[in-house]
Amino acid sequence: MRIPAIPARIFKSVRFLFVMTILLGIVYPAVVTGIAQLIFPDKANGSLIVLDGKVRGSSLLAQRFDSPQFFHPRPSATDYTYIGAGASNQGPISAALVKTVEDRQVTWERSYGSLAPEEMLYASGSGLDPDISVDAALAQVNTVAKARGLSDYSRRALVAAINEQARASKGLIGVVRINVMKLNTLLETDPEYRGTVTRQ
Numbered sequence: 001m002r003i004p005a006i007p008a009r010i011f012k013s014v015r016f017l018f019v020m021t022i023l024l025g026i027v028y029p030a031v032v033t034g035i036a037q038l039i040f041p042d043k044a045n046g047s048l049i050v051l052d053g054k055v056r057g058s059s060l061l062a063q064r065f066d067s068p069q070f071f072h073p074r075p076s077a078t079d080y081t082y083i084g085a086g087a088s089n090q091g092p093i094s095a096a097l098v099k100t101v102e103d104r105q106v107t108w109e110r111s112y113g114s115l116a117p118e119e120m121l122y123a124s125g126s127g128l129d130p131d132i133s134v135d136a137a138l139a140q141v142n143t144v145a146k147a148r149g150l151s152d153y154s155r156r157a158l159v160a161a162i163n164e165q166a167r168a169s170k171g172l173i174g175v176v177r178i179n180v181m182k183l184n185t186l187l188e189t190d191p192e193y194r195g196t197v198t199r200q
Contacts, residue, residue, distance in 0.1 A: 049185050059181045062130045068111070068147040070187060071140050073180040074119055075104060076127040085127045112139050131177035134166045144187070154192055161186060 036044035047059045057063050062073035064080045077088035090097035101121045108116035117136040138159065145155040165183065166176045187193045 049181060051185070051188055056185075057181055059130060059179055059185075061128045062180060065180075065184065068143050070184045071132075071137060071144060071180050072120075074129050074132060075121070075123045077123040078127045080128060082128065087125045087127065088123055112143055114139055130179050130181050132180055134162065134176055134178055137162045137178040137180075137183065148187070148193065150193065157192055 033044070042048075049056045049059060061082065062076065062080055064076070065072050076085075078085050088097065088100075090100075104121045105116055108114075108120060117133050117139065119133060120136050141155060141159055141162070144150075145158060150158070162178060162183065165178055169178070170176050
């Protein structure tokens with residue numbers, strides 16, 4: 001029995017698929033990864049935050065901070081879990097959302113003595129947004145300074161550091177945000193902000 005010859009167009013299609021798989025599935029990713037590692041290795045590796053030789057997180061992802069010695073990020077509907085992160089999917093007429101927002105407002109006022117900036121009352125779409133507004137950061141300064149036993153000079157220096165980060169973050173569209181992970185890393189690494197805190 002004679003096996004029919006493979007039509008030329010099918011052979012060309014399979015050959016094209018094979019070549020493009022090699023080019024776009026192996027060669028292209030390898031070249032882009034290599035260039036990224038050479039030009040900006042920190043970003044290419046996930047913008048990791050390393051303290052004392054240990055990875056403590058990433059400046060791209062928010063983490064939970066319970067201690068008043070640190071700045072707090074926006075709320076998270078999934079408690080800052082990286083796998084399965086997302087929004088609560090609760091709408092504006094949700095009674096559960098209204099109750100959650102009211103509770104967050106009470107907690108904020110108890111902790112910081114002021115009305116909470118709007119973004120601190122609602123979880124972000126990803127639940128892992130590491131950025132907050134300048135107002136939200138400045139509202140937390142006195143509580144953080146008191147918890148760390150900072151002098152008035154160090155407290156003012158912390159305010160200046162927040163404003164400096166705000167100026168540096170202003171992009172082409174003028175959005176100014178404060179990265180909580182970077183701010184808390186500053187508290188951990190700069191002796192100016194250690195105050196009376198004893199490192200564990």
